[in-house]
Amino acid sequence: MNYICAIQIMIVITVCYKYKVYHQNRNHEVRLSEYLRTASWIYNHCIALQKRYYKLYKKHIGLYKLQAHIVTMKKRCYPKWSEINSQSIQQITERIHEGYKRFFNHDAKHPPTFKSWSKYKSVTFKSTGYTINGNVLTINKQKLRLKFHQSRPITGKVQTVCLKRDSVGDWWVTFTCRIDEQQIKVKTMTGKTAGFDFGLKHFLTSSDGVYIESPLVLFHSLEGVRKKSRNLSRKQKGSNSRKKARLEIARLHRNISNRRTDFHWQLANHLVSQYDIICLETLNLNEMKKRWGRKISDLSFSEFIKILSHTCTKYGKKLVMINQWEATSKTCYCCGTKVDEMPLNVRKWVCPACETSHDRDVNAAKNILRVGTSTLGIDDVRPAKQAIIA
Numbered sequence: 001m002n003y004i005c006a007i008q009i010m011i012v013i014t015v016c017y018k019y020k021v022y023h024q025n026r027n028h029e030v031r032l033s034e035y036l037r038t039a040s041w042i043y044n045h046c047i048a049l050q051k052r053y054y055k056l057y058k059k060h061i062g063l064y065k066l067q068a069h070i071v072t073m074k075k076r077c078y079p080k081w082s083e084i085n086s087q088s089i090q091q092i093t094e095r096i097h098e099g100y101k102r103f104f105n106h107d108a109k110h111p112p113t114f115k116s117w118s119k120y121k122s123v124t125f126k127s128t129g130y131t132i133n134g135n136v137l138t139i140n141k142q143k144l145r146l147k148f149h150q151s152r153p154i155t156g157k158v159q160t161v162c163l164k165r166d167s168v169g170d171w172w173v174t175f176t177c178r179i180d181e182q183q184i185k186v187k188t189m190t191g192k193t194a195g196f197d198f199g200l201k202h203f204l205t206s207s208d209g210v211y212i213e214s215p216l217v218l219f220h221s222l223e224g225v226r227k228k229s230r231n232l233s234r235k236q237k238g239s240n241s242r243k244k245a246r247l248e249i250a251r252l253h254r255n256i257s258n259r260r261t262d263f264h265w266q267l268a269n270h271l272v273s274q275y276d277i278i279c280l281e282t283l284n285l286n287e288m289k290k291r292w293g294r295k296i297s298d299l300s301f302s303e304f305i306k307i308l309s310h311t312c313t314k315y316g317k318k319l320v321m322i323n324q325w326e327a328t329s330k331t332c333y334c335c336g337t338k339v340d341e342m343p344l345n346v347r348k349w350v351c352p353a354c355e356t357s358h359d360r361d362v363n364a365a366k367n368i369l370r371v372g373t374s375t376l377g378i379d380d381v382r383p384a385k386q387a388i389i390a
C-alpha cells in the first residue's frame with residue numbers, strides 16, 4: 001500500500017504530563033495563593049491599561065510596549081511584582097495579547113476581561129524560575145518546595161511548567177514536553193480506513209456498522225448535580241456550610257469531566273490502533289448546542305476531535321475532516337442518488353433508485369469515508385474488519 005508510506009511522516013510533537021500536588025502545610029498553601037494573587041494583580045493591571053488606552057487612542061497596546069511598561073512599573077512602583085518570575089510575567093502579557101488578537105480576528109466574542117483573584121487559576125513558567133528534582137518542583141525565588149504525585153515518568157525535554165489551582169482548591173502541575181522522533185512510539189500500520197458519523201443516538205457509527213456509545217456521564221449524574229445545587233442554594237451566603245456545599249458540587253463536576261475525558265482518550269487510542277486513516281465530518285457545534293443544548297455538551301464532541309487529532313499525529317496516523325455541507329445522510333452510498341428530505345426521526349430508509357435498504361448512520365458513515373478518501377486520492381480502499389469496543 002503506497003499511500004501508507006506517504007503519510008508516515010514523523011514530526012516533533014509536544015505532550016503534557018499532569019500531576020497532582022500533594023496537600024501541603026498551611027504555610028505553603030498561603031504562600032502559593034499569595035503568588036497567584038500577585039500574578040492576577042499584574043494581569044488585571046494590564047487589562048485596565050489596555051482598556052484605558054483603547055478609550056483614548058482606539059487601538060490596543062502592542063506586546064513589547066506592554067512588557068517594557070511592566071518592567072518600569074516593577075522597578076518604580078510595585079516592588080512586590082519582582083516576586084513573580086520575569087518569564088511568567090511575559091507569559092501573562094502574551095496571554096492578553098493573544099486574547100486581543102483572537103478578538104480582532106473575530107474568533108472571540110469579547111476581548112480579555114478582568115478576573116477576580118479567586119477566579120485567577122494558573123501561572124506558567126517557561127525555561128527559568130524552577131527546579132525539578134525527582135517528584136519535587138521548587139519555585140526558586142520563593143524557595144517553595146512542591147511535592148507532586150508522579151504517577152508516570154516524564155519523557156522528553158520540559159518546555160513549560162504550569163501551576164494550576166482548580167475549582168475544588170487542589171493544585172496541579174503540568175509539564176509540557178517536547179518529544180523527539182526517536183521517543184515517539186509508533187503504532188503498527190493496519191492498512192484499514194474507516195469513516196465515522198457523529199450522532200445523538202450513538203456517539204459514533206463506523207462505516208463497518210459498529211456503534212460506539214457515549215457513557216453520557218452528565219446525564220447519569222444529573223440527579224446528583226440537582227441535589228447538590230439545591231443544597232447549595234439553601235445555605236446562607238458567606239457561611240462555612242455554603243463553602244462546603246460549593247466544594248462538593250465542584251468536586252462532582254470535576255469527576256464528571258474526568259470520566260468523560262478518560263472515555264475520549266481510551267476511544268481515541270483504540271481507533272488509532274485499529275485504523276490508519278479516520279474520516280470524520282466537521283460539525284457546526286454552536287448551532288447544534290442551540291438546538292439540543294445539554295446533550296451536545298455532554299457528548300463534548302469538539303474535545304474528542306482535539307484528542308483524536310493529537311493521538312493521530314503522535315502515532316503517525318491520518319485524520320481527515322470533511323466539509324460540513326456534504327449531504328452525507330441524504331445520499332445513497334450505493335448509487336449516489338440524493339433524496340430531498342431526510343427528517344431526523346427516520347432511522348432506516350430504502351433508496352428509491354436502487355432499492356437498497358439503509359441504516360441512516362451507517363450510510364452516512366460510508367459516505368463520509370467515500371468523500372474523505374476521495375480527497376486523499378485513494379481509489380482502492382480496503383474494507384476494514386469489524387471492530388469491537390471493549
Ligand SMILES: [Zn+2]
Nearest residue numbers: 332335351354
Ligand atoms: Zn441507491
